[in-house]
Amino acid sequence: MKPASMNLTLHVWRQANAAAPGRMERYDAPNVSEDMSFLEMLDVVNEQLISDGKEPIAFEHDCREGICGSCGFMVNGVAHGPQKGTTICQLHMRHFKDGEELFLEPWRATAFPVLKDLVVDRAAFDRIIAAGGYVSVRTGSAPDGNAISVPKEAADIAMDAAACIGCGACVAACPNAAAALFTGAKISHLGTLPQGQAERSRRALRMVEQLSLEQFGSCTNIGECVAACPKQIPLEMIARMNRDHLKAAWTSRGEHRSGGE
Amino acid sequence: MAATGAALYLFVTVHLLGNLQVFLGPDAINHYAAALKSVPEILWGARLGLLACVGLHILTTVQLARINNKARPTAYAKKANSASTAASRTMYLSGPTIAAFIVYHLLHLTVGSAHPQFSETDVYSNMVFGFRVWWVSAAYIIAMALLCTHLRHGVQSMFQSLGFNHPKHSPRIQKFANAVGILYFAGFASMPLAALTGILPPFFERL
Numbered sequence: 503m504k505p506a507s508m509n510l511t512l513h514v515w516r517q518a519n520a521a522a523p524g525r526m527e528r529y530d531a532p533n534v535s536e537d538m539s540f541l542e543m544l545d546v547v548n549e550q551l552i553s554d555g556k557e558p559i560a561f562e563h564d565c566r567e568g569i570c571g572s573c574g575f576m577v578n579g580v581a582h583g584p585q586k587g588t589t590i591c592q593l594h595m596r597h598f599k600d601g602e603e604l605f606l607e608p609w610r611a612t613a614f615p616v617l618k619d620l621v622v623d624r625a626a627f628d629r630i631i632a633a634g635g636y637v638s639v640r641t642g643s644a645p646d647g648n649a650i651s652v653p654k655e656a657a658d659i660a661m662d663a664a665a666c667i668g669c670g671a672c673v674a675a676c677p678n679a680a681a682a683l684f685t686g687a688k689i690s691h692l693g694t695l696p697q698g699q700a701e702r703s704r705r706a707l708r709m710v711e712q713l714s715l716e717q718f719g720s721c722t723n724i725g726e727c728v729a730a731c732p733k734q735i736p737l738e739m740i741a742r743m744n745r746d747h748l749k750a751a752w753t754s755r756g757e758h759r760s761g762g763e
Numbered sequence: 764m765a766a767t768g769a770a771l772y773l774f775v776t777v778h779l780l781g782n783l784q785v786f787l788g789p790d791a792i793n794h795y796a797a798a799l800k801s802v803p804e805i806l807w808g809a810r811l812g813l814l815a816c817v818g819l820h821i822l823t824t825v826q827l828a829r830i831n832n833k834a835r836p837t838a839y840a841k842k843a844n845s846a847s848t849a850a851s852r853t854m855y856l857s858g859p860t861i862a863a864f865i866v867y868h869l870l871h872l873t874v875g876s877a878h879p880q881f882s883e884t885d886v887y888s889n890m891v892f893g894f895r896v897w898w899v900s901a902a903y904i905i906a907m908a909l910l911c912t913h914l915r916h917g918v919q920s921m922f923q924s925l926g927f928n929h930p931k932h933s934p935r936i937q938k939f940a941n942a943v944g945i946l947y948f949a950g951f952a953s954m955p956l957a958a959l960t961g962i963l964p965p966f967f968e969r970l
């Protein structure tokens with residue numbers, strides 16, 4: 503059976519570079535197959551733009567199977583589009599109706615400046631990770647497997663938190679443009695594992711400090727992030743971050759700034 | 764913000780329980796009010812403490828709003844709300860309305876300058892006659908509805924900010940907080956409604 507096809511109208515944010523002003527532009531997307539992914543639909547629109555001698559729509563992508571965290575933009579005001587628990591690269595066109603109008607916009611946050619069209623600079627996330635989202639281990643010879651036993655509950659929570667792919671949808675969906683879910687996921691991931699204990703309080707202090715330096719907003723526990731998250735990271739991760747940070751802030755003796763534990 | 768909010772929540776609880784004594788008749792509530800005012804040090808200590816809480820609560824709100832306004836310079840052309848409650852999205856509306864209400868409320872039932880026939884000692888009559896003006900009662904009831912939506916999100920947010928979220932306990936806490944919100948609204952709204960409908964009669968009709 504031939505897959506059904508549809509005609510769509512796109513309104514896409516076009517911005518030549520970080521310094522240029524941008525605006526919404528209208529495009530027709532005719533004969534879209536319901537079996538296409540959203541990004542494949544944009545590929546086809548771009549083919550047409552290129553053959554018309556126009557600049558194609560820039561968007562980020564890599565794995566196209568929901569694991570790398572590269573892709574993501576707003577579709578009608580919803581990060582990664584209307585389907586829950588999926589990235590935009592995993593979203594199929596069968597979730598849309600013939601004749602629909604779609605508004606595509608980049609993540610909007612001071613901490614995520616637009617580089618071009620739908621592509622934003624998420625280096626702020628990298629700097630948050632660099633501030634403390636790691637465990638220090640001796641490299642070289644491989645450690646024995648299972649030398650450190652991990653309780654099942656801790657492993658479960660850590661795995662849930664580790665599912666975060668750093669896509670930035672939580673920031674985009676948050677009315678405050680806060681990055682609490684992302685940072686909470688990273689802090690909870692390492693903070694629940696035995697290997698993460700040595701640097702636990704330093705990690706919380708440094709990552710939260712970096713969070714405010716990056717000009718993300720402040721979390722008001724609204725919950726839009728969880729609804730947008732393709733990995734359905736729970737709100738509990740933000741509470742875990744607050745718990746670790748509060749505890750560290752009460753007990754820290756100030757070493758977290760100097761680099762030593 | 765969580766700490767001052769929690770203190771104010773506590774005040775609202777005590778205040779509701781205290782005020783509900785109006786249903787026990789003029790003597791009960793008037794004695795209660797007189798007892799509250801009997802030790803000036805305690806009265807003014809509590810007043811200043813509450814004022815400090817309200818002040819700090821508003822100050823931290825202003826700081827929060829400034830950070831968050833700067834965090835998203837360009838608004839979305841289209842933005843959908845997927846999961847947030849209406850209560851959580853209207854905190855900046857319910858909060859200032861409650862603040863305005865507190866000012867009016869103090870002038871109405873504490874200072875008395877916004878009250879048609881205020882008595883320093885007869886709190887019962889102040890309430891009954893004050894609430895017989897229908898639009899005064901309406902303003903109180905609307906303000907109380909907003910207070911309860913404010914607390915509905917506030918309670919959940921406070922636990923989250925203080926680092927408490929547990930898959931088993933948090934849904935129960937939220938249910939409890941929602942029930943308490945409705946109960947508080949019913950409790951506070953019952954007083955103006957009772958005065959309007961004559962369930963709370965002026966003292967001379969009680970004789």
Ligand code: HEM
Pocket residue numbers: 775778782796799810813865868869872873886890903907910951952954955
């Ligand atoms: C229908 C709802 C309410 C009623 C009937 C009510 C009634 C009263 C009355 C009769 C007084 C004066 C007590 C006295 O002079 O001895 C009072 C004082 C006060 N009320 Fe309320 N109240 C209500 C709601 C609220 C709410 C929601 C708040 C704050 C969130 C509030 C804050 C205050 C404050 C701060 C005072 C002053 C306490 C003082 O004397 O320093 N009230 N209220």
Ligand code: SF4
Pocket residue numbers: 665666667668669670671672673683684687727730731732733734735
């Ligand atoms: S928490 Fe979810 S929405 Fe946020 S960056 Fe990680 S995967 Fe993306």
Ligand code: FES
Pocket residue numbers: 562563564565566567568569570571572573574589590591592
């Ligand atoms: S392209 Fe890798 S998650 Fe979408």
